Amino acid sequence: MSAVAGRRVALREDLSPASREPVVRLRGVGRSFGDAVVLDGIDLDLRPGEFVAVLGRSGSGKTTLLRLLARLDRGLTGELATGSRPAVVFQDPRLLPWRNAVDNVALGLRGPDAWPRAARALAEVGLDGRETAWPRQLSGGQRQRVALARALVREPDLLLLDEPFSALDALTRISAQALVSTLWRRHRPAVLLVTHDVEEALLLADRTLLLDGCRIAYDERFDAPRPRRRDDPELVARRRNLLARLGVEDDHHPQENDR
């Protein structure tokens, strides 16, 4: 497994020597709200193009970590260097309801090619022909794809995904996960995916972190080739292991695991 990882990293470094610098670098990062310590002594590096999933129970600080990396929260202690062009996809799509799909994607893009770039990004997430639809005319899954296009059109070096599939129905979620995997392979941003779905983490990520007790309690790499199968024995075994680490032994309801 590590040989596969080594080869891929080497390949990327050959393409772009400067990319050896990590996109994200955290040293001893902590965050508390009043007396409640949420994160404490977090050390973390994300290499360019690395796909990292963050698992943890509710309230374990997953979203707090993501918000720090998105610079939406500046009340931290410790050292933090984050992507120069971070982009965020939230749990809910957060589209401007008074702007149509393509204008939502084009928000903040400058220059005469803003509109065609936004239209191309929409086409990439499978929404060509829906450029002038209002958000309320789109389904939940389509809205989330607009949000994904809005993030990717900026060519981010760091893509932050905050439980982006959790509000979608099971079928839509599967296709949205596949879409993210495809787009990641094409654009190669570093990704930090916050999720509470262990299977999702293993399907998508190179590396899975487990947040517990305000710290990164566990950090494992998974270098299986993509696309990955949910019934791959290696994935199933890892899933069981991760669930056990999250304190969940029951293995009978894969979709309901740790909510």
Place this chain on the structure above:
Amino acid sequence: MPTAARWISPLALLALWQLASATGVLDPDTLESPATILSTARELIETGELPEALLVSLRRAMAGLALGTAAAIVLGTIAGLTRAGDALVDPPMQMLRTLPLFGLIPLFILWFGIGETPKIALVALGVVIPLYLNLVAALRGIDPDLREVAHTLRLTRREQARHLIAPGAMPGALVGFRQSLGVAWLALIVAEQINADAGLGYMINNARDFLRTDIVVVGLLAYAVLGLLTDAIVRVFERRALRWRGDAMGRGVTA
């Protein structure tokens, strides 16, 4: 059929009114007959008296509306978007709100005399309050989640104003503006009662002196038509500006 049914009672009342006038039950000094009122209206339009009065009143209302709207937008934006602005601007506005608008007329006459100024000032003051209150509430109500999005997309202040603040506050602001429009006409009617040498109020007051109830009614109808007309204009604008909300799922697609 239900729409047609709604016409029955008003038409019956009109017929009853005409009947009462024709039989002498209703004294013309109390209220003229609908037929007389209609012919008076035609006469007043032909002599140009009504259009001229209408234009004078419309101009006053629009001047007051423009002034009041401008003040409400400036003050509301300051109070709605900045904490310091809220602390400085909002208390006096809340105090102003509790003052009875028409109780200020004597002061306005003392300050501004009896020309156009006190009338326009009264309209402007009446307009400021509803628009200000609704605008401040709308600005404060802008979804903080969308503000975060604007932050992560690194929108400039200008872009935020254009894409987030203005359209986000628009529905609430338009509710306030329609209320303001109603107050504008009300304030104008009262202001024109006091002393006017032109306009609908002047026409009505003159008619009162000569017991011409038909002209009084025509003047009132003219106010009503102006009010309905301006409200309709705002509604058309509202429908355009808020078309993203869509009345029916399919309708906005063509936009």
